[in-house]
Amino acid sequence: MPRSEIVFHTEALVKTYHTGGTDVHALGGVNLDLYARELTVLLGPSGSGKSTLLNILGGLDHATSGLVEFRGRDLTTLSDRALTRYRRDHVGFVFQFYNLVPSLTARENVQMVTDIAPNPMSPEEALDRVGMSDRLDHFPAELSGGQQQRVAIARAIAKRPEVLLCDEPTGALDSSTGVQVLEAIREINEDLGTSAIVITHNAAIQGMAHRVVRFQDGQISNVTTNDTRLKPAEIEW
């Protein structure tokens, strides 16, 4: 795994929420580098700060203090408009609850992205990559949870993003459908060279990562590298 190309670089990253008069420290000074073509699993219990980090990396949220760089570009100084541009051009998101638009078919959900991305693949190709070519014109309500999540992945990769950010992609799925989804993520990472960051609190998934970053109370508790990676099919929970 070449480590020369840094995609994300954070330094002393802090995020504090003010709710109901009390401060919640979601991130308490995170220093982390993430590399191109790497599949990283962020592991940790609920509230440990992984989703907050993902949101900030993805340009969905602002850091309270510290530095976040995407390929050397400081994200913390970007305006909302520039962040929108950044998300549109570089980032693919996959969410726990798929977040498909219920009134659009699988193809149209993917088209939502290809409509505005600069150099997208066709919705059909994206869906083909996740094995959904035979469900192009189905509405989300007509798809199983796993199928919906695969459509969500197709939607995320259709723009050929540089990074794929997955927040608990298997959190709402049973083991066997979860495996199909992980398979799709691994293929994208390997075939397209897209950096993938997968959040999970399911420790079983860490086996498929190049690197595993563990979170505890808004801090990185440890980082490990897998010398041998498991195939998703070998994972069970």
Add this chain to the structure above:
Amino acid sequence: MHALDIKLLRDFRRLWGQALAIALVLACGVMILLTAFGMHRALDDTLAAFYDRNAFADVWASAEKAPRPLLTDIAQIDGVQVVEGRIEEYLMLDLPGRSKTATGLALSLPESGELPHLNVPILRSGRLPAITAPDEVMISEPFALANGYQIGDQFAALMSGQKRTLTITGTALSPEFVYAIGPGSLMPDDQSFGILWLPQATLEATFDMSGAMNAVTLSVARDANVDQVRHEIDLLLDRYGGTGAYGREEQTSNAFVATEIAQLKNMATILPPIFFGISAFLVNMVIGRIVALERAEIGLLKALGYTDLHIAAHYVLLAGLTALLGIAIGWATGGMSARWMAGQYADYFKFPYLIFNVSYDAYAISGGLALATAALGAMRSAMGAARLPPAVAMSPPAPPRYKRSAFDRMMHAARMSQPTMMIWRSILRWPLRAGMSAVGLSFAVAVMISVGFFSYSLDAIKDIAFDQSNREDTVILFAKERPLTVLDEVRDLPGVLEVEGELYAAVKLRHGHLEKQLSITTRGAEATLARSIDAQGAVVEPEGSGLLITNRVAEVLDLRPGDPVEVEFMTGRRETHILTVSAVTEQFFGLGAFMTRDAMAALQRREPHLSVANITLDPTQEDAFNAQVKNTPLIASTVRVTDMKQGFTDSIDENISVMNGLFVVIAVLITVGLTYNSARIQLSERARELASLRILGFSNWDVSYVLVGEIMLVALMAQPLGWLLGYGIGALMANSFSSDLYNVPLVLPPAAYAKASLVVLGTALASVMLVRRRIDRLDLVAVMKTRE
């Protein structure tokens, strides 16, 4: 098509019920605007074209008998362009097959035998009477149609005491008689009143007017000072018994049409803003809810890289589609109703043609307003959606914050049930929303009241103007003023039971710089048939030498009881006197002033005279009476008060019931728009809450009570405001419909309020019950699983 556009269309289809409810309210605004504008423009254009093409005069003047050479002097008045003299006489007509009398206004045609240069009649059939044929006549088309006359038919006219048979040579329409109203009548009656054009020679010979005229019409230059022209004509005609020149605004036909046109304009400005306002609120409410429901989708769109503008535009467009639907419905119905109504008006007013130009500007304005309304309504929610930070949008919203207040303690003290408390808390939690809904509903109530008052007003008018003020069966108009002894002659006519006389004196009333031309009515102490009644039903009579005036006159001349008023008589000795206003009374038709017969006789320095006699008739002797009247030269015409009342009732009742029906529909649409949408939104917001209640063991009815209760409570709260608004808008409408021609009183009995409230509350209940059915179908498990 872009995926976002596809989403837009699918969302719109899913929301069709709510969108339609909003669209219909918007459509009402668009429709009323188009109809009122379209009719206004059609009437205005048609009238302008008719006046222009047929040289409608600018000034009219009458005299007893003036020499024709005076026309040269009049022509030299600064600003006068064309002047014509003519002979005008009211004739009693004896129509074949009709026992009742009819009246004709005879107008002389120019000596040349051609059409006049001013007020040119449009020949509709046949030809002009030949100058050499003294018994040929051209008649107004409506009179011919109403009586079924063909060219060549004949009827008799009492001319200067002589009964002559006239032969119809043609029919015509004149710009002077677009609204043709007979002497002493309140409404046009084409069967009993018509215009007769006769050769000049015929009228000169019959009425001893050789080389003379008794009426002058003229046109003036565009920049002429009409008041100055009138004044100079008055000076010239003074010694020939001139009765005062008047302009277009006092010309009866024109005054009626102009009033109607002004009313249409009022309608176009008072009502549509109400509909647009309610629509904006509805759009705001619905889009606000959709944005709340689609919070996660908005977050997703932002995560995918859609810009704020994209997202705001998406929701504004959703409102825009609703507006387009409303505009389409409004344009379709408005276009049709404008054309139909204009046709009705063209029929009511006697226009030879109708110019109905599609007013693209009205379409553009109404469409633009509807779009702007929807955009405005959606804007706040759309901007809010666009501004949501993506990470916040994707997380569930915080639960609404309810606060404990003094009201909670009251609710506890009142031992309210939990569902009742839920209703009250929800209203208190969103007081603005509840308040706006109530205001919207109050407009539905107000719209009904503000139009519904017309039928009560007209009942009051009928009761006071006919049943109480004018209790005579028939009014006999004398050919010229007669001394009191004429009443004996009237009493001798067959079937006459009661007789009393009145004198009308044409005067100019002046107060400071204000001036008004009208007739003073004088009555004897014996008068019991014709009386002045105020709005409360009390008899008000003139006293001493004072002048009793109607409220409209008081308003126009800024007069109060005790004020001095200058009275210039236009007939007789033509003297000017200063009188004192003794009292002000109400009158629904025209302008009026009253004084006692003795006071008038003293002013005129002659024995009391009469212009008309009011009589009651033995119904069994009516035919004999009519037959005798047709052969009595002292009588110019008769007016059947009972027919007039019937005519008034018929023509008004039809319009009123159409209008009332229309406004019930409008009130229903507003109510449905508001309550249906409110209920849908309530249900969507509270689905979990209501399902939880069901799971806890509350019955379907208990749960429905929360939904229905809140909507109906808001509807109830809307009523008092609706009554108040209705009264206000009603007063505005009554005022805008009142003119010198008629005075529309604002009469609103409790029933008017009750009816409006019943319709609105009933509709609200029906709408919310429609939504309530969804509670029965709630999938309890699915609802509880739905992620917030």
